[in-house]
Amino acid sequence: MDGVFSQLISGFGLLFTPAPLIMIPCGVVLGIIFGALPGLTATLGVAVLMPLTFFMDPVPGISFLLGVYCGGIYGGSIPAILVNTPGTPAAAATLLDGFPLARKGQALKTLQMALLASVIAGLISCATLIFVSPPLASLALRFGPPEFFALAIFGLTIVATVSGKSLLKGLIAASLGLIICFVGLDPIIGLPRLTFGVIQLQSGFALVPALIGLFAISEVMIQSETAWKPKVTEVLKLTGENLKLREFKGSVVSIIRGSFIGTFIGAIPGTGAAISAFVSYGEAKRTSKHRHEFGQGCLEGVAAAESGNNGVTGATLIPLLTLGIPGDTVTAVLFGALLVQGLTPGPLLFVRSADIMFAIFSGLILCNIVMLIVGAVGVRFFYRVPLINPAFLYPAILALCIVGAYAVNSSLFDVFVMLGFGLLGYLLRKLDFPLPPVLLGIVLGPLAESNLRRGLIMTGGDIGAFFSRPITLIVLGIALASVIFFMVRGLRE
């Protein structure tokens, strides 16, 4: 415990330099803007802004992205409350009580409650990350290639089963991601695979352009179909009194409970802020003395939903940083950002770069504090963000995506790759295939393959030896059980 505190203080020491202190507020502001715009999401914000961090040091760069993430999750509550449209999927539970409250002329205190709940939940989640990660990373140092192979398969199957409505489409998407990651030179022997003689493909598809294309370009293409007809033409006015201490105290229990629900759910790969927001809301409704007011304008409902969704922000980093397994799209994007910074996610991160890790943890704490200040001061600006005309917005985002993809290697080939993945992402979304499994397939595929082949070399080619290791057996068993569970549920439906 003392070691953690002393490392955290050292982390703050690395953080209080000009670059992080400028980048964190910038990240939070941009994140709130991305979250507040219906059609954009925190994930898109992190993906589109990620190239900016390549030329920064790890601490300001990763802290900037975490600021975008935290700000984006909170920002989704603004249109949920004022327009009855969630800015991000995570804010879908917020509008159940947020919009009715705003219609009653209590928009200001509702936004303030959403902000406070988000910040408190973010800090609790961050504390969990700080205290759970080092011991989990120490445990993971004992894992061998079979265990990491099992974890990669577990991450893939969980995301494939939970994302989207169709299990088959989720698994196909994950398989597609695996196939995409095989393009290039074989990592062990060095033979080209699926390169078709194209020299630029020998290093495979660059992760960043693929990611930006899949999420951002496909989103621009989809939004272009309705951009001429702006979805938001009016927002409710920012009326009413400020939030009173008595009103806040009435929701403290829901906020704390929602924070822990968000933290627990966020740590599980494949889940996300939307699920935890609804679970937290449901629990608050079930246990509240004012449960009859839920759905008609109850501050406690807003507090529960927002604490549930922001509670995932720190916890979702636990499997990424300790095991190297991203559990959702945002952490898959952060995986790419960490790699570019020369930080390979996994247990060795806490051995080789513990100082940077704790600086990033400190950065996440600061992001939440800055979000409180920025959200409180800037509420009279942010509430107008949903009104921005898409005709102004999407061309700028497209230009940013192109220059971001180009900036990775100063290569136009990467831009073509990005556009190709954009087309693929658009087609997949139109056919209702989920994108997170594709991305995780691209990210986890190399991990799965290299650990499988190393493990087979280790066991002399005997795949059965994998199952004699208890952790491998348990993790693969859970992965198989989740597939069977969702298959049976799908057949019943």
Place this chain on the structure above:
Amino acid sequence: MNTQQVEGGLNSKLADVFGAGFIIIFGLWLNFWAIPHYIISKFEFAGPPPETIPSVSSLLIILLGIGLLVTSLLSYLAFRRQQRLAQAKKDTKALETIAQRSRRVSMRPIAFVTLLLALLYTIFLREAGFLLGTSVLIIVLFKLFGGKKWWQGAIIGVSVSGILWGVFRIYLHVALPTGFWERFFG
């Protein structure tokens, strides 16, 4: 309830059938590449060959594609049966329910035009230069996305290009293409 709304639901199920067919073809193509290479590599190298997981993935994608084809075909046939029954009984409420449950897949040309413009921009980026090329792209897209006034598009185009230039070229020191301006200004 007119049949147009009910017919719209067919597209999503048919789209799934066509999508599954394409996935199976893709999986077969990949398999024809991966399996022979796997066999050859087995003789050439000790340990698991490079094509191990590509072979497994291609087989998996074929199986999953077949599964999707079967389920989407069954779903489509069930949908058609329900639709015919409801039409025979002239049950408008049932037809409405069927239409609400089904989904239409539509791809508008503007999405592909947007992509094409981005592609053209990328092709001519080195010749036009970043500032000019990006400004033109943004202005054209602004009009395409329903922007009303040219001067608004011009302001957005120039200012966004300038901001991106400032951030990437000056702050992050990324070498952005200068285009034909370089011949005049060096």
